Amino acid sequence: MKTVRRRLQIFLALFLLIAISGTFGFMVLEDLTFTEALYYNIVTMSTVGYGDIHPTKQASRMFAIFLIIMGGATFLGVIANATEILLLKRERQSRLRKVNMVLGLFFSEVGHELLSLFSRNDHKIEAIRENFLVNFSWTENRFSTALKIIKKHDLRVDIGRLPLETVFELLSSKRKFLVGLLENPVLIEQESFSEALLAVFHLTDELSCRDNLSDLPESDKNHLSGDINRAYKKLVEQWFVYLKHLKNQYPYLYSLAVRKNPFNPNANPVVVPRGEGD
Numbered sequence: 092m093k094t095v096r097r098r099l100q101i102f103l104a105l106f107l108l109i110a111i112s113g114t115f116g117f118m119v120l121e122d123l124t125f126t127e128a129l130y131y132n133i134v135t136m137s138t139v140g141y142g143d144i145h146p147t148k149q150a151s152r153m154f155a156i157f158l159i160i161m162g163g164a165t166f167l168g169v170i171a172n173a174t175e176i177l178l179l180k181r182e183r184q185s186r187l188r189k190v191n192m193v194l195g196l197f198f199s200e201v202g203h204e205l206l207s208l209f210s211r212n213d214h215k216i217e218a219i220r221e222n223f224l225v226n227f228s229w230t231e232n233r234f235s236t237a238l239k240i241i242k243k244h245d246l247r248v249d250i251g252r253l254p255l256e257t258v259f260e261l262l263s264s265k266r267k268f269l270v271g272l273l274e275n276p277v278l279i280e281q282e283s284f285s286e287a288l289l290a291v292f293h294l295t296d297e298l299s300c301r302d303n304l305s306d307l308p309e310s311d312k313n314h315l316s317g318d319i320n321r322a323y324k325k326l327v328e329q330w331f332v333y334l335k336h337l338k339n340q341y342p343y344l345y346s347l348a349v350r351k352n353p354f355n356p357n358a359n360p361v362v363v364p365r366g367e368g369d
Contacts, residue, residue, distance in 0.1 A: 102168035113158045120151045136162030189277045194333045201265045207353040209323045212253040219244050223354035234335045250316045255304040262295040287325035294318045
């Protein structure tokens with residue numbers, strides 16, 4: 092996309108340069124006013140040729156040939172690159188929709204429950220919990236602001252309180268599902284979600300390598316803590332990306348996601364009358 096945008100900028104700059112040069116060129120060669128020369132130049136570059144004007148000098152004719160060739164070529168370049176940008180944008184939007192569908196499946200099957208387990212055992216989350224309490228009035232700017240605050244915060248799960256056996260049971264029961272997501276070609280260009288998925292899958296492998304998760308040495312707990320917090324931070328970022336997408340595209344799914352918010356201790360999927368809950 093960046094390369095195509097750059098090409099479009101170059102063609103636009105050349106087209107404007109030729110248009111300006113052509114106008115002033117005809118002003119000098121044909122002794123025309125600016126308005127007359129501009130009209131003369133546009134008619135020449137567009138190859139319309141109304142018949143009311145034509146070059147009267149040999150130099151003007153040669154100049155007109157140059158303008159027809161260069162003007163037409165740059166104009167076609169502008170149209171071609173602008174069209175390509177529109178097609179690429181449409182293709183990108185289509186890919187993003189597919190990626191967000193995969194994100195939805197992930198959070199529905201694994202991510203939501205995993206974030207609930209992590210956040211309930213993050214004793215530092217109270218300092219910024221309000222930035223997790225997404226509601227129906229949140230705007231795109233509110234999402235961006237909250238995510239910036241959260242990225243600066245030290246999200247950290249207390250592994251001493253976290254039930255590792257429960258985490259392992261959840262992840263091991265969804266192992267095939269996670270492998271299937273990793274094999275999904277849609278994720279190739281979605282690096283951030285791929286990294287989050289790999290972090291979760293690595294945590295699954297780490298936990299599966301231990302026979303007894305209830306009696307681990309402190310050194311091993313510290314090691315697992317790093318894997319858990321890596322997955323935690325990456326999942327939080329993807330959760331915000333997913334919710335922002337739902338807010339814009341699927342309000343009914345957004346409604347359920349807000350009511351099931353894994354960071355809200357009072358979350359309730361049951362729809363209550365206004366004034367009795369968010």
